[in-house]
Amino acid sequence: MIKLSNFSVNIEGRQLFSPFDLTIKNDITVLMGSSGIGKSSVISAINGTFNYSGVIETAKPFTIFQDSHQLFPWYTVGKNLELVCDHDCFATVYEWKLTDLLDKKPSEISGGQRQRFTLIRALYSGCEVLLCDEPLSGLDAVTRYQVLRDFKRKIKQLKLSVLYVSHDLNEAKLIGDRILLLKNDGISEISREINEESFIEKLGN
Amino acid sequence: MKNLLLKNWVINFISLTLIIISYQTLHIIANEPLVFPSFYKVCEAAVAMLQTKIFWSIFYFTLSTLFYGWVISNICIITAVTLCWLSPLFRKIFECYCGYFNSLPNFVIIPFLILIFGVTNNVMLLVMVFSVFFSMSYQILSAFDSIRNQWGKHVKNLNWNMWRSMRHVYVPASAPILLSMSSMSWTYMWRTLISLEVVFGNIGGHMGLGTYIIDVKNTMDVDKMYVVLFIIAITGFSFNNFLNYLSKRVEYK
Numbered sequence: 375m376i377k378l379s380n381f382s383v384n385i386e387g388r389q390l391f392s393p394f395d396l397t398i399k400n401d402i403t404v405l406m407g408s409s410g411i412g413k414s415s416v417i418s419a420i421n422g423t424f425n426y427s428g429v430i431e432t433a434k435p436f437t438i439f440q441d442s443h444q445l446f447p448w449y450t451v452g453k454n455l456e457l458v459c460d461h462d463c464f465a466t467v468y469e470w471k472l473t474d475l476l477d478k479k480p481s482e483i484s485g486g487q488r489q490r491f492t493l494i495r496a497l498y499s500g501c502e503v504l505l506c507d508e509p510l511s512g513l514d515a516v517t518r519y520q521v522l523r524d525f526k527r528k529i530k531q532l533k534l535s536v537l538y539v540s541h542d543l544n545e546a547k548l549i550g551d552r553i554l555l556l557k558n559d560g561i562s563e564i565s566r567e568i569n570e571e572s573f574i575e576k577l578g579n
Numbered sequence: 580m581k582n583l584l585l586k587n588w589v590i591n592f593i594s595l596t597l598i599i600i601s602y603q604t605l606h607i608i609a610n611e612p613l614v615f616p617s618f619y620k621v622c623e624a625a626v627a628m629l630q631t632k633i634f635w636s637i638f639y640f641t642l643s644t645l646f647y648g649w650v651i652s653n654i655c656i657i658t659a660v661t662l663c664w665l666s667p668l669f670r671k672i673f674e675c676y677c678g679y680f681n682s683l684p685n686f687v688i689i690p691f692l693i694l695i696f697g698v699t700n701n702v703m704l705l706v707m708v709f710s711v712f713f714s715m716s717y718q719i720l721s722a723f724d725s726i727r728n729q730w731g732k733h734v735k736n737l738n739w740n741m742w743r744s745m746r747h748v749y750v751p752a753s754a755p756i757l758l759s760m761s762s763m764s765w766t767y768m769w770r771t772l773i774s775l776e777v778v779f780g781n782i783g784g785h786m787g788l789g790t791y792i793i794d795v796k797n798t799m800d801v802d803k804m805y806v807v808l809f810i811i812a813i814t815g816f817s818f819n820n821f822l823n824y825l826s827k828r829v830e831y832k
Contacts, residue, residue, distance in 0.1 A: 422735070446751070448829070
């Protein structure tokens with residue numbers, strides 16, 4: 375569970391947005407907002423690498439970062455999983471039809487396959503809270519859809535609490551149980567039925 | 580044909596052949612066998628020299644001196660870098676020293692070292708260590724900084740202890756850089772050692788390849804001078820290539 379009370383992130387003593395309260399328990403909350411508003415900073419604050427004000431109560435979090443260096447490139451993908459995960463992860467590797475790739479280095483597999491392994495590693499890292507900072511931003515629409523679908527199913531199976539930062543409304547609708555919009559005056563929940571135009575309008579206001 | 584020209588050994592073969600042709604042309608044009616003996620005579624001298632025990636003992640002496648210097652300098656560099664990582668204050672002071680001592684030419688400290696240690700082999704070792712210590716330590720520190728920036732957040736994310744982080748992240752991440760730095764330091768030290776031997780070797784009773792060049796020059800065995808010059812170049816080149824090969828082996832994408 376993640377519980378944020380009167381929470382905001384600080385840069386040089388200045389709050390980036392008005393403080394808000396948020397609780398995430400066994401669901402997937404997508405955090406959206408315009409560039410520079412501080413979405414990634416929220417993730418960094420929760421994982422303890424950014425200044426914040428207020429109170430954060432969280433179980434052990436695991437962060438999936440935006441950049442491509444998720445897996446250690448000097449080890450095979452299998453070794454990368456072995457180092458971080460319990461043995462259950464290999465059932466998911468089998469389920470997602472990735473078993474043949476376990477002996478390959480991350481540079482020898484495609485971006486989509488790499489992302490899937492990154493997600494498996496995060497899912498089975500022993501964490502209860504997952505913080506995802508646009509983890510699939512480099513993937514094409516079809517691959518992203520497939521990966522998201524599998525990822526969501528596993529999150530539900532493992533009963534994890536997830537804070538998922540995204541720029542893409544379709545991605546947010548696909549994976550999120552609820553969608554929150556972060557703006558200077560705090561957060562507000564937006565409907566999952568919202569269309570692109572209304573969303574852009576909300577983003578701009 | 581195009582593919583063949585891309586192979587390193589072909590390029591090396593062509594380069595060496597060009598040197599040999601240029602040298603032989605110089606020998607013919609200059610017509611001074613005492614200064615430029617024919618390539619054939621140099622080859623003859625090489626065969627004769629490689630069969631003597633004295634040459635191999637000289638060669639071994641130079642290489643072992645270089646190896647000791649390399650090991651000592653690596654120990655010093657690793658110690659300095661570790662201390663810099665552990666203490667920011669030490670790092671600030673050390674970076675100041677790097678600024679002061681990097682600008683000093685290696686040979687400047689020889690008179691002071693002779694004053695302190697006398698005319699011994701230790702002076703050579705210390706000059707060699709000095710030639711690489713500050714510059715290499717500084718470069719390794721900068722390289723480690725970039726590795727820490729890149730991987731630090733992942734290590735924190737995994738919640739690993741220092742030992743596990745070093746073993747699985749920082750050491751493998753920095754291995755290519757460390758090996759490439761080792762290759763660079765080897766090359767610097769090789770050049771410093773040979774220069775020291777040429778200028779200073781006889782005084783210290785040190786008999787290395789550089790000293791041998793001066794000895795054979797004094798006895799006017801000019802063909803042997805060329806042989807030693809070639810061996811110095813080839814030895815430096817081979818070791819450098821070997822270390823670069825190792826560094827490429829551990830490189831990651």
